[in-house]
Amino acid sequence: MKVLKFGGTSISCEQNILNVKKIIESIDEPVIVVLSALGGITDQLITTANMASVGDNEYEEELSKITARHLNLIEGVISCSQLCAVEVQNKVVHLLNELLNILKGVYLIKDLSIKTSDAIVSYGERISSLILSYVIKEAKLFDSRKFIKTEKHFNKHIVDFELTNWLIKNTFVPLPKISLVPGFISSDKETNEVTNLGRGGSDYTASILTAALDASVLEIWTDVDGFMTADPKAISSTYVIEHLTFNEAIELCNYGAKLIYPPTIYPVYHKNIPIRILNTFNPNTSGTYISNEQNSTVSGKSLIKGISSIDDTCLVTVQGLGMIGIIGINYRIFKTLADNDISVFMISQASSENNTSFAVRNADADLAVKALKEEFALELEQGEISDIKAEKELATVAIVGENMKRTPGIAGKLFGTLGRAGISVIACAQGASETNISFVIKLQFLRKALNSIHDSFFLSEYKVLNLFIIGVGTVGGKLLEQIRIQQITLMEQNSLNLRVVGIANSKKCLFCKEGLNLDTCISELKENGEDNSPNHLRKEILKLNIFNSVFVDCTASKDIAGLYASLLKNNISVVAANKIATSSKYNDYLNLKETARQRDIKFLFETNVGAGLPIINTINNLINSGDRILRMEAVLSGTLNFIFNTLSAEIPFSKAIRMAEEAHYSEPDPRIDLSGSDVIRKLVILTREAGYKVEQEDVRTNLFIPKKYFESSLDDFWKNIKELDAEFETMRQQVASEKKRIRLVAKMEKGKCEIGLQKVDNHHPFYELEGSNNIIMISTKRYNDYPMIIKGYGAGDDVTAAGIFADIISIANIR
Template sequence: MAAAGRDQDYADVLERIRAKHETAVDELLQAQEADRLKAVVERDLGEIRDILRAVVLTRGESETLREIISGYGELWSTQIMTALLNQNGENFHFVDARRVLRVVDTPLGTEVMWEESKALLDAVLEEAGDRNIAITGYIASTQTGGATTLKRDGSDFSASIFGRLLGASEINIWTDVDGVLSADPRRVPDAQVLPEVSYNEAIELAYFGAKVIHPKTMLPAISARIPIFIKNTFNPEASGTRIFVPSELTVLRKSCVAGFSTIDNIALVNVAGTGMIGVCGVTQRIFNVLAHANVHVQLICQASSEHSLCFAVKLSDMDRVKKELQDHFSREVSQGQLSAISTVSPCSIVAVVGDGMSSATGVSGRVFDALGKAHVNVVSIAQGCDERNISIVVHSDQTERALRAMHSAFLLSEITVSVGIIFDENDIAKNLVDLLTQRRGNIQTRFSSDLRVRGIASATKMLLSTGEPLGAADSLDASSEPVDFEKFVSHIQSDHLPHALIVDCTNNASLAQHHVSLLARGVHVVTANIHALAGPLTSYNQIMSERRLGKTHYGFEVSIAGGIPIQAMLKPIVHGGDEVTAVAAVFSSSISHVMGRIRERSAGLDSPHITFSAALAEAVSHGMTEHDPLDDIVGKDSLHKLLVMARELGLALTEEDVHVEPAVPVDELPPPTTGDGSAATRKWSVYDQVMRDKMESAASRGNVLQYVARLNRQGDASIRREEVPAESNMGQLPGGNICVCLWTHRYAHSPLVVQGPLGTPSATASGLLADILRLVSELGGRDRGPNRLRRTPSMEALATPGGSPSNKV
């Protein structure tokens, strides 16, 4: 109150109030009615001036005076609304709620004197006759007739009270949102309006921070079984939310959870010690201390061992509570019966609310699975026996991540993954960004997932998104920010997004060394970079150790065979109880291309003469080779892929265990001068004649040359140029393709074969996207199948009597 400190500036405040109301009535009402209401406002302002003068003179104030003064706003606004309605042809009678609504304050809050209020209201209704009534909200009168208010959210409370007194069929509360939401939209942008919630669900959500409706508002409606409708003043066409008794819509809703809400700025206080075990009265003493300190307890949790008891209080009360308890239990602490009283802060309570939770199994499992996958640490847990609310305490900096992860887990919103892409000079990253941009809508629909590219980086620069996800139009050319790996990863692993993913599109051995640390800090990794898995066994074992913990996903299918699903073929064999006994593979698409092109001439096909060096130059231009094609020629690329495959089959294979021969006979001719890719390729002409001779020699025996990697279950491994029968799978392999043949106990005579083209950036990008979608599936993004099925002209032709594709299409 402006007068509380003997400050007569209240006169300026009252003058502004008067001017504001005079302007409103002049704009809304005709002159005669406007003058009448201005006189009412002036009269009431005179009463307020008298009260404030008394406050100045007595140098004090009281809650009663505050309530008297704060009620005038409701009186004026309701009278203006009544006059405006009547001016527009309606027939309304103004009612001052203080005439009819009698209340009494109790320790549990405001209590309505129902019988007395009903009698007073009946008299006013008789006075109003056939007119509608406009009643003030917020204000009421005491048992003795003194002015009072209904305190916080009193206007909505008034609506519920009068709904019960009048025997209304429904109560409509107009606010500034479309209804009760499944979560706070500021924290969960995909929060949805709930068409219906039960009274109990609404009370739970309201208690835990949902601001749409206060729990006390619903009490009169609950006792009279009157539905409450939450509507938006600024969007009256919206259907809003119906709050009523539990129904099939609330109990049997598909997600079984209605929504999520939070209480922030919380501290946990923990009292522990062996002296508490089996001792009666300790809990009573703790809460007596809190009661005497007038501290409200938000949540309580005690282990069945009785060794400890923790409870949540407001953060502002933490220090005071800790001191009070330390003082009270000082003797027990000094004697070792209680350990030191500890606190954890700042925290938030996240509540999972839903009537359907009580009849559904696995709800808690889904909650904690979602939190675990989002790397959210749960500090404490509480659940009532009605199973309508699971309350979880988390550290404040993880609140948004927890909310989004759980919201996604119950299919109330999309699973959101923050994606960072790292690349070198290849075009894989550009193709992947283009693919993610093109497929984003399909992924959102089919997997209920949102893959947000929030950063791209090269060896020198990076581009970070602070708003909309990066797309096909975004390029590092527009960025001048130097690359900072730690800053890049921290940006991708944002606190407000539940899942972070780094996609390594490089072939950089130094970057591969960071994979383990990324997994350890909770960042998922999808990679085309084989160095981490094909390097020292210690690196491989560390990555597998992080994978076994189950907290992060490591996708590396592309590193072995691009978009060709070698790993997807291996897993069912191993998991199904079979065993791979031997592997034969052409891993290098570049050497496959070279051999295929030379073979065309050697087989007498009508094609231009293709030399070894020219075919290799083609492979370089198509992006099939490593940066230096010497890595392909000497078998380094094939060696890395064989090592990873062997280790996935359970063999502790190292580079020293593999016999490797180059793809060309380097022992017979001097090695070429190597440099960058193009320079190295120009020097390969020294091998043109010898490679043609060897190819023609093999053809004379009905064979072809391939560069083959072999492995058996005893760990014997080799990579060398071989002659293979022309009729075999490898003999008929098209140039530029790879081929993997697997022999198992069940497929001992005829191998399982997978083959296909490899090496183009677009194919690798597709393989990376497939690996990313495997991560999405692990996070709960179940494949819902095609959004719709289509019919082709051929189908329609066949469906027509007498029709066929040939004469209809």
């Protein structure tokens, strides 16, 4: 025998009731079916009663809506003889007339007692179960008021289990094939007046019956597939938890997971009878199985089972030096709260005992503070207690799981995750059972916290990085394409989801928290993008408040680089192809790196030097392993190397520059390359990463193009640069006669930097450098006699985009 409970949504309309009928009639063994009121009816009854109690005659209109809904439902689901339909209609109308008379009394005396309120709301379950008894032909209808008995205890009705269990066992003998029972309703054991088991009490009714009759299982049929790893409204990647222990289920229920009324668990827990949560609208799923077994079916990679939250939280704090060592302070606090019927769902106290904080619902906050100030009026006057205050607009989050017990590092991982997301914890608590860690944060960070924790504890199928890509022209466009092509592979092989949530060019920006379509986002940006500016960009990114965010700068904009400090302070990682920030004032560069380190996020800029070559990463690895960089010698401009390799009798200097620009090797303004300023920036960045303090003006430069060519407009530059063709042809011929080649070489020795043209012979490592390749020789304490050499493509949209892509991947910590 099993017990099934169907909630209000399961029987809210004709089709749903027919689904329930099909489920019940498909079961071979005897079943007891506990039913809630039709979806929304209990709330309507409470509203109607409240209207009547204040003398609002519109209560009659509300009751007529309730009546019409039930009668229309009967007409739709009773498919037998007209006589049968008339019979159930008459019975329902009789009950509704009783209800009308009660409401008239409430209206006339303008008073609604608890006893009357209990009687009014009971009609929802009484009518729904009556209708179902005519829909399911084999069913026998029982009246739960006759066997669920309660007694009054501190203004609440609690179940008298000894009497209730005896009555249940005698009522269900013999046991019918299908028994229907209205949930929620009970009666006082002394007066037989109608009482109820509280909101969610239908679950409790089903559990009481299950335990009393030693059923094999309690099935709770609802409108979801089971307990989810977190709130699916906040996290799109949640999934059903296949198995929970009773302790885990209780913890999740207490912190916002509303699938089960918490008292439901206790009767079946003591009898070790499992609960299964199932979906009326998707009956073929296995749902969530709740038992005493700690097993099992859940992947071992998850240290926690689920995350629950309460978005209606106020933290009340009682503090004062006079509390230290005083016995009975907390007794007085919580007795005062209990006397005022205020429920506390989390407590946190400092070990010094100078403050006690507790979480309550926002609606209870003002009353809690008022009552406590009255209780501690003398202590407040004498200064022993300095303040009693309430902080609203907060949320409580709990992570739950039996696997947390005695597992080192859970709390560290949790709070580290929150820290990296830039979320401050206001208060926290962990029980000795170690199945729950609860903490309070600002409400505005709730969604971000849930996503961050879900991702960090491997509850999500994929680790997610949310990317804002700024500059979607050449390099940025290639990056988007590379991500689009590789996206599925990364998800399948590395469980990594790269989600582009924002893109921008110099004029427009486009955002979508759920992720942009990479096939169409560029055209959407042009058609639907909003006007862009650096300040607007910053505001929109911070407003989205997305977890695991990465700002990717594919521009050469000083204004965009100026956003890094603010973004890093808000725990947004930065990946920059833009060299401006890292080559600007040394203290600014240092502050950006220090901010990233303090916030435990990433500031990566490998492509600042050598496009996709792993130069900066290699230098960092050398230094981190205890080596010291003594000297560096490099060709760092793929543009200039391409130009000097391309020069020939047929291709003059000016044409070679134009070819570099057309191939996208040069900066948008090629004068940046030709002036050596791009190489200066790269050398400064390398020197700083090697551990030396250097500014751009410290670099000694030997220019090979007169300054006048850089002082006019870009159009004038293209017109006038041809004047140097003859001079460079002469130089080319001379160098060729010496069997040498020209290279713009950047040098650093113990922090001293210089750049200039250099002739290299065929014995030099720089001689065979082809096309736009870069090369760097690094001499260290370990690599002194034989320097380390890194060589490869140093310019080009594809390789630069690939270098940015590699930095992004490294943030996800995958291999």
